[in-house]
Amino acid sequence: xxxxxxxxxxxxxxxxxxxxxxxxxxxxxxxxxxxxxxxxxxxxxxxxxxxxxxxxxxxxxxxxxxxxxxxxxxxxxxxxxxxxxxxxxxxxxxxxxxxxxxxxxxxxxxxxxxxxxxxxxxxxxxxxxxxxxxxxxxxxxxxxxxxxxxxxxxxxxxxxxxxxxxxxxxxxxxxxxxxxxxxxxxxxxxxxxxxxxxxxxxxxxxxxxxxxxxxxxxxxxxxxxxxxxxxxxxxxxxxxxxxxxxxxxxxxxxxxxxxxxxxxxxx
Amino acid sequence: xxxxxxxxxxxxxxxxxxxxxxxxxxxxxxxxxxxxxxxxxxxxxxxxxxxxxxxxxxxxxxxxxxxxxxxxxxxxxxxxxxxxxxxxxxxxxxxxxxxxxxxxxxxxxxxxxxxxxxxxxxxxxxxxxxxxxxxxxxxxxxxxxxxxxxxxxxxxxxxxxxxxxxxxxxxxxxxxxxxxxxxxxxxxxxxxxxxxxxxxxxxxxxxxxxxxxxxxxxxxxxxxxxxxxxxxxxxxxxxxxxxxxxxxxxxxxxxxxxxxxxxxxxxxxx
Numbered sequence: 441x442x443x444x445x446x447x448x449x450x451x452x453x454x455x456x457x458x459x460x461x462x463x464x465x466x467x468x469x470x471x472x473x474x475x476x477x478x479x480x481x482x483x484x485x486x487x488x489x490x491x492x493x494x495x496x497x498x499x500x501x502x503x504x505x506x507x508x509x510x511x512x513x514x515x516x517x518x519x520x521x522x523x524x525x526x527x528x529x530x531x532x533x534x535x536x537x538x539x540x541x542x543x544x545x546x547x548x549x550x551x552x553x554x555x556x557x558x559x560x561x562x563x564x565x566x567x568x569x570x571x572x573x574x575x576x577x578x579x580x581x582x583x584x585x586x587x588x589x590x591x592x593x594x595x596x597x598x599x600x601x602x603x604x605x606x607x608x609x610x611x612x613x614x615x616x617x618x619x620x621x622x623x624x625x626x627x628x629x630x631x632x633x634x635x636x637x638x639x640x641x642x643x644x645x646x647x648x649x650x651x652x653x654x655x656x657x658x659x660x661x662x663x664x665x666x667x668x669x670x671x672x673x674x675x676x677x678x679x680x681x682x683x684x685x686x687x688x689x690x691x692x693x694x695x696x697x698x699x700x701x702x703x704x705x706x707x
Numbered sequence: 708x709x710x711x712x713x714x715x716x717x718x719x720x721x722x723x724x725x726x727x728x729x730x731x732x733x734x735x736x737x738x739x740x741x742x743x744x745x746x747x748x749x750x751x752x753x754x755x756x757x758x759x760x761x762x763x764x765x766x767x768x769x770x771x772x773x774x775x776x777x778x779x780x781x782x783x784x785x786x787x788x789x790x791x792x793x794x795x796x797x798x799x800x801x802x803x804x805x806x807x808x809x810x811x812x813x814x815x816x817x818x819x820x821x822x823x824x825x826x827x828x829x830x831x832x833x834x835x836x837x838x839x840x841x842x843x844x845x846x847x848x849x850x851x852x853x854x855x856x857x858x859x860x861x862x863x864x865x866x867x868x869x870x871x872x873x874x875x876x877x878x879x880x881x882x883x884x885x886x887x888x889x890x891x892x893x894x895x896x897x898x899x900x901x902x903x904x905x906x907x908x909x910x911x912x913x914x915x916x917x918x919x920x921x922x923x924x925x926x927x928x929x930x931x932x933x934x935x936x937x938x939x940x941x942x943x944x945x946x947x948x949x950x951x952x953x954x955x956x957x958x959x960x961x962x963x964x965x966x967x968x969x970x971x972x973x974x975x976x977x
Contacts, residue, residue: 446829454817532813534778535806536830537798700780700794 444542448550455554462558465509469563473506477574492638496573497665501636503567503576504661510555511596512657514603514627518548521607522616534699541695544607549600580666587673592660594680599656601687602627608691611698632658638667649676652683709752709775709882709914714784715938716745716770744770745781746938754881755912757904759929759946761919761967763977767938768918772884775916776806788882802831805875809887812867813874814859820870821855824877831878838877845873848903865896872900876907882914883907889924901927922963936976 477499484495493501510516521544524530533540567576579585606623610616628634630653637648637658648654659676662668668676722740723733744767752758762768773779774786777793777800786793793800807813814823828838846852849869854862862870868888875883885904889897905928907913917928925932926946934942934949942948946963953966953973961969971977 443830443832446826450815450818450822450826454815457817527811529811531773531776531778531808532806532811534797535776535801535804537802538830539798 444546447546451547451550452554466559469506473502476502493667497667500576500665501661507560507563510552512599514624525610541692588660588664591663595656595660597684604691608694608698631656655680655683710787712749712785714748714781716781718742743938757908757915757929759917759925759932762935766935772886804882805880806884807875807888809890816860819856833878849873865892885917887919941974
C-alpha cells in the first residue's frame with residue numbers, strides 16, 4: 441500500500457507545480473460557468489415551470505461542476521501513461537514489483553485531485569459571494585452536504601476507474617488518439633457535463649441514469665442542491681458502488697490480459 | 708541461476724508496399740508476416756557471471772531481455788531464474804532484478820533524481836538503513852552527489868545514465884540487465900560505467916547480462932559471450948572465440964569490430 445501512496449504523493453506534488461495553468465483554468469471556468477448560468481437564465485425567464493430544477497439549483501450545479509471540473513473531466517487523461525504505452529517505456533514500469541493497475545489508478549487519481557485542489561477553493565469562494573439565484577447556495581442540509589461528500593468520492597472513483605479501461609485498451613491499439621476523442625465526447629454527454637441529466641426527456645433520462653456515466657458527476661452535483669428524493673439518492677449511491685466495483689474488476693481483467701498479449705514497441 | 712530452454716517468440720508484423728494504392732488496399736485487407744524473433748533459444752547462466760549478449764540489430768537480444776525480465780511471454784519454452792518463471796511470478800521476480808534500458812529513462816522527468824530514488828525505495832520496500840547504505844555507496848562510486856538534487860530533464864546523457872544505473876541498483880538486485888548502457892556516451896562516461904559494473908560484479912557477486920554493439924564494452928566486461936542471430940544462438944564462448952572465428956580470410960588477426968563484422972557475414976545473420 442505504501443508504494444501506491446508514494447506514487448500518489450509524487451504525482452500530487454507534481455500537479456501542484458502548475459500554478460499558471462491553474463490560474464488560467466480558473467479564469468476560464470469562471471467565465472464558462474457565468475455564461476452557462478446566463479444562458480439558463482434566459483430559458484428560465486421564458487418559462488420557469490418547464491424546467492425540472494430551479495434556477496438556483498442549476499446555478500449551484502454549474503458552480504460545483506466548474507470548481508471540481510478536474511475530478512470528473514472526461515478529457516483529463518494522463519498523457520504520460522499513453523506516452524509510456526505508445527513509446528514502449530512501459531517496459532520499465534513492468535520491471536517494478538507493483539501492480540500496473542493499482543499504480544496507474546493512484547497516479548491518475550492524484551493528478552486529478554492535485555488540479556482540483558488548486559482550482560476549487562477560489563471558484564467556490566467567489567461563487568458563494570454572488571447574489572441568489574446566480575451564486576452558489578449553501579447545501580440544503582448538513583446531511584445533504586455529507587452525502588455530497590460521499591457521492592463525490594464514489595463518483596470520482598467511478599471516473600478514474602472508467603478511464604483506466606481506456607488506458608488498458610491502449611495496449612491493443614497503435615495510437616490512443618481516436619479512442620480518446622470518441623470516449624471523451626461520449627462520456628461528457630452521458631455524464632451530464634454538457635446538460636444536466638434532469639433536463640433530458642424522461643424516457644431517455646431513465647436509461648441514462650442506469651449507465652456508469654451518470655454515476656460520475658451527476659450524482660454528487662444533484663445531491664448537493666437537493667434535487668433528488670431520498671429514495672432516488674439511495675438508488676443512485678447503490679448504483680455508484682456497483683459501477684465502481686464493476687469497472688475496477690473489468691479494468692483489472694483487461695490490464696492483466698493486455699500484459700500477457702502485449703508487445704513492447706520500439707527496440 | 709538462469710536457465711533458458713527452447714524459448715521461441717514470434718511477432719506479427721504488418722507489411723504493405725509503398726504508394727497510395729497499397730495504402731488503400733491495406734484498408735480492406737492487411738498482410739502480416741510472422742517474424743521469429745527467437746527460435747529455440749537455450750542457455751544457462753550461473754550466479755555471478757558477466758555475460759556479453761551480442762548480435763546484429765533485430766537479432767532477438769531485446770526480446771530475450773524482455774522475456775528474462777518478465778515483460779514478455781514467450782510462445783513456447785521455459786525460463787527459470789532462481790526457480791521462478793519471470794512472466795508468471797512477475798512481481799516476485801522483478802524484486803531481485805535490476806534493468807537499465809539505455810534508450811529509455813526510468814527517472815521521473817520533472818522531479819529531482821533523489822525524489823525518483825525515494826519513490827523506488829518505497830516501491831521496492833527497501834529498509835531505511837539499507838537504502839542509505841546503498842545510496843551512499845552508489846553516490847560515491849558514480850559521483851552523483853552533485854546530480855541528486857537536479858531534475859532529470861536538466862541532466863546530460865552521461866549524467867543521466869549514471870543516475871539510471873544507480874536507480875537500478877538501489878535494491879541490490881542479484882541479476883542486472885544492461886541493454887545498451889553506453890549508447891551515446893562519451894569516452895569518460897563509458898569508462899566510468901564499465902569500471903563501476905566490473906566492481907559491482909566483483910564485490911557484490913551481481914550477475915550481469917549486457918547487450919551492446921560496443922565491442923570494447925564486451926571485451927572490458929564479459930568473460931563469456933553469447934552470440935545470437937536471426938533468433939538462434941550461434942556461438943557461446945569467449946571473446947577469443949569471436950576473434951578466432953571472425954579472423955580475416957587470410958587468417959591474420961584483426962581488430963574486434965572487424966572480426967565481429969566478418970563473423971556476422973560468415974554466419975549470414977545480417
